[in-house]
Amino acid sequence: MWGAAFQSKADATGGILEAPTIQGGTASGLVASAAMALPTNATTLRLLSDKFREIVSVRDFGAAGDGVADDTQAIQAAINAICSGSGGAPPYGSGGKITMPPGVFRISAVTFPCNGVVLEGANNGNVNSGSLDYRGTVIHLTTPANTAAFAPSMVAADYGGGIRIAHLGVDGTDMAASATVFDFSWLQHSTLSDIVAYHVTNFFREIGGAQNLIEDVELFGFSGTGIEFGGGPCTGNLASCNTRGDLLRVTRVNMNSLPGYTSTCYAYHGLAQSLDVTTSTCESAAFGINAWCDTTAGNNGEACPAFARFYDVEAEDCTTCVNLSDTQDAEFFGGYFLGRGVNSTHVVNVFSTNYGGNPASGAAGSYAQAIRFHGGRFGNAGGSIMNMGVSQFVIEGAQFFSGNLSDTERSVGAPNIEVTGTGSATTPVQGIIANNLMCVASGEQPVGLYQSGVWLDANVNHVKVHDNEVSACTAGGVSDKSSLTGSSNNNDLHDNG
Numbered sequence: 001m002w003g004a005a006f007q008s009k010a011d012a013t014g015g016i017l018e019a020p021t022i023q024g025g026t027a028s029g030l031v032a033s034a035a036m037a038l039p040t041n042a043t044t045l046r047l048l049s050d051k052f053r054e055i056v057s058v059r060d061f062g063a064a065g066d067g068v069a070d071d072t073q074a075i076q077a078a079i080n081a082i083c084s085g086s087g088g089a090p091p092y093g094s095g096g097k098i099t100m101p102p103g104v105f106r107i108s109a110v111t112f113p114c115n116g117v118v119l120e121g122a123n124n125g126n127v128n129s130g131s132l133d134y135r136g137t138v139i140h141l142t143t144p145a146n147t148a149a150f151a152p153s154m155v156a157a158d159y160g161g162g163i164r165i166a167h168l169g170v171d172g173t174d175m176a177a178s179a180t181v182f183d184f185s186w187l188q189h190s191t192l193s194d195i196v197a198y199h200v201t202n203f204f205r206e207i208g209g210a211q212n213l214i215e216d217v218e219l220f221g222f223s224g225t226g227i228e229f230g231g232g233p234c235t236g237n238l239a240s241c242n243t244r245g246d247l248l249r250v251t252r253v254n255m256n257s258l259p260g261y262t263s264t265c266y267a268y269h270g271l272a273q274s275l276d277v278t279t280s281t282c283e284s285a286a287f288g289i290n291a292w293c294d295t296t297a298g299n300n301g302e303a304c305p306a307f308a309r310f311y312d313v314e315a316e317d318c319t320t321c322v323n324l325s326d327t328q329d330a331e332f333f334g335g336y337f338l339g340r341g342v343n344s345t346h347v348v349n350v351f352s353t354n355y356g357g358n359p360a361s362g363a364a365g366s367y368a369q370a371i372r373f374h375g376g377r378f379g380n381a382g383g384s385i386m387n388m389g390v391s392q393f394v395i396e397g398a399q400f401f402s403g404n405l406s407d408t409e410r411s412v413g414a415p416n417i418e419v420t421g422t423g424s425a426t427t428p429v430q431g432i433i434a435n436n437l438m439c440v441a442s443g444e445q446p447v448g449l450y451q452s453g454v455w456l457d458a459n460v461n462h463v464k465v466h467d468n469e470v471s472a473c474t475a476g477g478v479s480d481k482s483s484l485t486g487s488s489n490n491n492d493l494h495d496n497g
Contacts, residue, residue, distance in 0.1 A: 035047070054082070054096045054097065055096060055097045055098075055099065056078050056081055056082060056096070056097075056098055056099070057078070057098075057099045057100075057101060058071065058074055058075050058078045058098060058099070058100050058101075058105070059101060060078065061074045061075070061077040061078045061081070062074040062077070063075055063078070063100075063103075063105055064103075064105075065100075065101065065102075065103025065104060065105050066103065066104065067103075067104035067106065067134070067138075067140060068106070069106065070106050070107075070108070070142075071105040071106055071107060072106070072107050072108045072109070072110060075098075075100075075105065075107060075110050076110045076111070078098045079098060079110060079111075079112060079113070079117065079119075080113065082094075082095060082096035082097070082098060082114075082117065083095065083112070083113045083114035083117065094114040094115065094116060095114055095115055095116025095117055095162065096116070096117065096118070097117075097118040097120065098117070098118065098119045098120070099120055099121075099122075100119070100120065100121045100122070100137045100168070101122055101137065102122045102123070102135070102136055102137055103137065103138070104134050104138045104140050104171075105137070105138070105139055105140065106140045106141075106142060107139055107140070107141060107142070107143075107149060108141075108142045108143055108144065108147075108149070109143055109144070109147050109148060109149050109150075109151070110149070110150060110151075111150075111151050111152065111153040112150075112151070112152045112153060112160075112163055113153045114160075115160045115161055115162045115163070116162040116163075117162070117163050117164070118164045118165075118166075119150075119163075119164070119165045119166075120164075120165075120166050120167055121136060121137025121166070121167040121168040121169075122136050122137045122167065123135065123136025123137060123167055123169075124136055124137075124167055124168060124169050124194050124195060124196040125137060125138040125168065125169020125170075125196060126169065126196075127169040127170065127171050127196055127197070127198040127220075128196060128198050128218070128220040134169065134171075135169075136167070136168075136169060137167065137168050137169065138168070138169040138170070138171060139168055139169065139170045139171070140171045140173075140174070141170065141171065141172050141174060141175040141179070141181065141200070142174050142175065143172075143175040143176060143179035143180075143181075144176050144179060145176040145177070145178045145179060146176075146178050146179070147176070147179050147180070148179070148180040148181070148182065148183035148205065149175070149179065149180070149181050149182070150165060150181065150182050150183070151182075151183035151185070152183075152184070152185070152186060152187050160186065160187055160188070161187055161188040161189040161190055162189055162190060163184070163187055163190040163191075164190065164191045164192075164193070165182065165191075165192050165193070165195070166191070166192075166193040166194050166195075167193075167194045168194075168195055168196075169195075169196050169197070169198070170195060170196070170197040170198065170200060171197075171198050171199065172197060172198065172199050172200030172201060172222075173198070173199045175200065175201055176201070177201050177223070177224070178201070178202075178224075179201055179202065180201075180202040180203070180204070180205045181197065181200050181202070181203050181204065182203065182204045182205070183204075183205045183206070184204070184205070184206040184209055184212050185205065185206055185207040185208055185209055186207075186208045186209055187206070187209045187212060188209055188210040188211050188212065189210075189211050189212070190209075190212045190213075191212070191213045191214075191215070192204065192212075192213070192214045192215070192217065193213075193214075193215050193216055193217075194215075194216045194217075195216075195217045195218075196217075196218045196220070197217070197218070197219050197220065197222070198220045198221060199220070199221045199222070199223075199258075200219065200222050200223075200224075201222065201223050201224040202222075202224040202225045202226075202228070203217075203219055203222055203224075203225070203226050203227065203255075204226070204227045204228065205225075205228045206228065206229050206230070206245060206248060207228075207230045207231060207243075207245065207270075208231050208242070208243050208244065208245050209245055209246075209248075210245070210246040210247055211246070211247045211249075212247075212248050212249070213248075213249045213250075213251075214227065214248070214249070214250045214251075214253060215249075215250075215251045215252055215253075216251075216252050216253075217252070217253045217254070218253075218254050219253075219254070219255040219256060220256050221256060221257070221258045222255060222256070222257060222258065222263055223257070223258045223260075223262065223263055224263060224264075225263070225264045225265075225267045226253075226255045226263070226264065226265045226266065226282070226285075227248075227250060227253070227265070227266050227267070228266075228267040228268075228269075229245055229248045229266075229267070229268050229269075229272050229275050229305075230245060230267070230268070230269045230270040230271075230272050230305075231243055231244045231245030231246075231270045231271040231272040231273075231305075232244060232245075232270040232271030232272075232296070232297050232304070233270070233271065233296045233297050234271050234297070238271070238302060238303055241271070243271070244271045244272065244273070244303065245270070245271065245272030245273070246272070246273055246274055247273075247274040247276070248272075248274070248275050248276070249276045249278075250275070250276065250277045250278070250280060251277075251278040251279060251280075252278070252279050252280070253277075253280045253281075254280065254281045254283075255280075255281065255282050255283065255285070256283045256284065257282075257283060257284045257285040257286075259284065261284065261285065261286045261318075261319050261340070261343075262286050263284075263285040263286060263287075264285060264286060264287040264290050265280075265282035265285050265287065265288050265289065265315065266282070266287075266288065266289045266290065266291075267287075267290050267291075268289065268290070268291040268305045268308060268327075269291060269292050269293065269294075269305055270293065270294070270297055270304060270305065271297050271303055271304050271305070272303075272304075272305045272306075273303045273305060273306040273307045274306075274307045274308075274309075275305070275307075275308040275309070276308075276309050276311075277308075277309070277310045277311065277313055278311045278312065279311065279312050279313075280310075280312075280313050280314070281313075281314040281315075281316070282313075282314065282315040282316070282318065282321075283316055283317060284316075284317045284318070285315075285318050285319075286318065286319045286320070287318065287319070287320055287321075287323050288313075288315025288318045288320070288321040288322060288337065289310070289313075289315065289321070289322045289323065289324070290320075290323045291305050291308065291323070291324045291325065291327045291330070292305075292325040292326060292327075292353070293305060293325070293326035293327070293354060293355060293368070294354060295354045300355060300366065300367060301326055301328065301354065301355030301366055301367040301368050302328070302367045303328065303367070304326065304328065304355070304367070305327055305328070306327070306328040306329050306367070307328070307329050307330075308327070308329075308330040308331070309330075309331050309333070310330075310331070310332045310333065310335060311333045311334065311335075312333065312334050312335055313332070313335040314335060314336045314337075315335075315336075315337050315338070316336065316337075316338040317338060317339075317340055318337075318338075318339060318340065318344070318347075319339070319340055319343060319344055320339075320344060320345075320346060320347070320348075320349055321337040321338070321339060321344075321347050321348060321378075322337060322347070322348040322349070322350075323349050324349070324350045324351070324371065325351055325352065325353050325354075325368075326352050326353055326354050326355045326356075326368040327350075327368060327371070328367045328368060328369060328370060329369075329370045329371075330370075330371050330372070331371075331372045331373075331374070332372070332373045332374065332376060333374050333375065333376075334374070334375045334376050335375075335376040335377075336376065336377045337376065337377070337378045337379075338377075338378075338379055338380050339379070339380040339381045339382075339385075340380065341380050341381070341382060341402075341405050342382040342405050342406040343382065344380065344381045344382055345381070345382055345383050346381055346383060346384055346385065346386065346387040347378050347379065347380065347381045347385045347386065348373075348378060348385065348386040348387065349387045349389075350371050350386075350387065350388050350389055350390055350393070351387070351389035351390065351423055351424035351425075351426070352366065352368045352389065352390055352424050352425040352426040353424075353425060354425075355367060355368040355425075356368060356390075356424060356425020356426040357425065357426060366426070368390055368426065369390055369391045369392045369426075370390075370391075370392045370393070371388070371390055371392075371393045371394075372393065372394040372395075373386075373394065373395045373396070373398055374394075374396055374397060374398075375396075375397045375398055376398045376399075377398065377399045377400075377401070378398060378399070378400050378401075378416075379399075379400060379401040379402040379403070379441060380401075380402045380405070381402070381403050381404070381405065382404075382405050382406035383403070383404060383406060383414045383418075384403055384404070384414045384415050384416065384417065384418035384455070385400050385401075385402075385403040385415075385416045385417065386400070386416065386417045386418070387418050387420065387423075388417065388418065388419045388420075388428060388431065389419075389420060389421060389422070389423060389424030389426060389428060390424065390426050390428060391426055391428050391429045391430050391431070392429075392430045392431065393428070393430075393431040393432070394431070394432045395417060395431075395432070395433045395434075395436065396432065396433070396434045396435050396436065397434075397435050397436065398436050398437070399436070399437040399440075399441075399442075400416035400417065400436060400437070400438050400439065401416075401439065401440055401441035402441060402449065402451075403415065403416045403439070403449075403451045404449065404450060404451040404452075404475075405449070407450055410448070410450040411450075412450075412475075413450050413451060413452045413474075413475025413476060414451060414452065415451065415452040415453055415454055415455040415479075416436075416438050416439060416451060416452070416453055416454065416473070417433060417436075417438075417453070417454045417455070418454075418455045418457070419431065419433075419454070419455065419456050419457060419460050419463060420455070420457035420460065421457065421459060421460070422457065427459050427460065428460050428463065429460070429461050429462045429463070430462045430463070431462075431463040431464070432463070432464050433454055433463070433464070433465045433466075433468065434464070434465070434466050434467050434468065435467050435468065436468045436469070437468075437469045438453040438454070438468055438469060438470045438472065438473050438477075439451050439452075439453060439470065439472040439473035439474070440469075440472040449474065450474055450475050451473060451474065451475055452473050452475040452476045452477070452479065453468060453470035453473040453476065453477045453478050453496065454468065454470075454477070454478045454479070454496075455479050455481065456478075456479065456480045456481060456489075456491055456493075457481050458481045459489065460480075460481075460489060460491065461489035461490050461491060462489070462490050462491065463491045463492075464491070464492040464493075465478050465491070465492070465493045465494075465496060466492070466493070466494050466495050466496065467495045467496065468496045469496075469497075470496050470497060471497060477496050477497065478493050478496045480493055
């Protein structure tokens with residue numbers, strides 16, 4: 001294989017080279033700074049230094065991987081080595097692959113100074129076992145406060161991309177409470193894949209950035225925020241705003257919170273749009289999905305946050321499984337959302353705080369509207385299971401059960417679905433509630449529940465409630481409270497029984 005590197009006769013005695021003539025470099029330890037090679041069946045003679053830079057091992061730079069030594073500088077050196085090529089001009093040589101063999105690598109924080117970097121372990125480790133018998137590649141974090149263990153060195157104007165991190169186990173037992181494992185802010189076309197993490201605080205953060213992917217992730221005992229996606233603020237034309245986040249895809253991600261109910265699985269906020277979550281679970285968190293938009297975002301709440309899609313998402317034993325404030329155009333398909341009983345005022349709470357307002361002809365109007373639930377199961381709330389406080393909503397084909405659990409006196413009969421402007425800056429108008437199964441769970445029913453089906457509060461108007469099954473609702477089926485004020489709000493209630 002190396003014959004082409006020598007370019008002249010080399011005498012050998014007993015299989016040992018004697019005084020070979022070598023073109024470029026020396027044979028002492030095979031220093032590859034100038035040596036060249038022609039791999040079998042290849043066509044081009046190349047510098048070994050170039051070839052070695054394409055794929056490097058962190059052990060080539062002194063990483064011990066013994067769980068004791070601090071390997072931060074060695075791993076940063078490996079990243080810097082593959083980023084040392086020309087990236088911004090011909091011949092475009094920056095980037096490459098870094099391998100991390102089996103072992104336990106202690107790291108505080110490293111950065112990626114170039115695009116096109118792959119950091120890949122041997123396997124995702126066995127960090128979640130009771131004995132912590134680390135198998136494969138494990139990162140043991142000692143990350144300090146307000147720092148990310150893995151982050152790009154780009155800023156908003158750079159918008160770099162092409163970072164892929166895969167096949168790792170992460171032990172966050174020694175990371176600071178405000179630290180984050182992965183920060184993909186200002187990145188695009190980047191991927192996080194096949195990661196198992198144990199006792200981390202905050203797992204993933206992306207502020208700005210576009211078209212990134214998280215897949216096949218398991219979080220065991222996290223205590224902060226699992227996945228945060230945000231953007232902004234922006235002024236002027238949103239289309240040209242490079243601080244706006246756009247399209248984060250999440251698939252097959254499971255999160256299990258530490259006991260205490262202080263964690264958030266998904267934090268979705270600011271000028272970020274197109275969060276796409278598929279087949280994900282969230283266990284024992286304060287918030288399964290928490291979305292909001294503050295006043296610094298501007299643009300009347302447009303795209304703040306917007307266009308989230310949740311497919312087959314499961315959030316169980318959460319204080320509030322879905323909490324949406326000032327959110328535009330969120331849509332849920334199926335899923336299972338189970339609250340904490342009397343500790344959950346609502347399982348789903350949708351409202352406006354900073355950008356409330358109803359649609360009006362000729363007015364700018366608020367963008368905090370248009371929430372849709374298609375199917376799914378919702379239950380186990382102290383009060384109403386779903387509280388809807390925005391306009392232009394659809395709730396259809398779902399099942400609701402075990403609401404009003406805090407009413408031990410059987411005097412209130414809180415509904416499964418409550419449509420109200422109380423607690424919201426918006427008085428709901430233009431909604432559809434249809435074809436839902438109310439007040440009943442599959443299997444055994446809790447004893448002594450006193451719950452209603454649907455309440456429309458006074459001043460709610462142009463809401464259609466029809467074809468819901470409410471025969472199991474012991475405190476009434478569907479109620480339009482506008483009749484109590486003597487007003488007619490153009491609500492349409494029919495065929496509920």
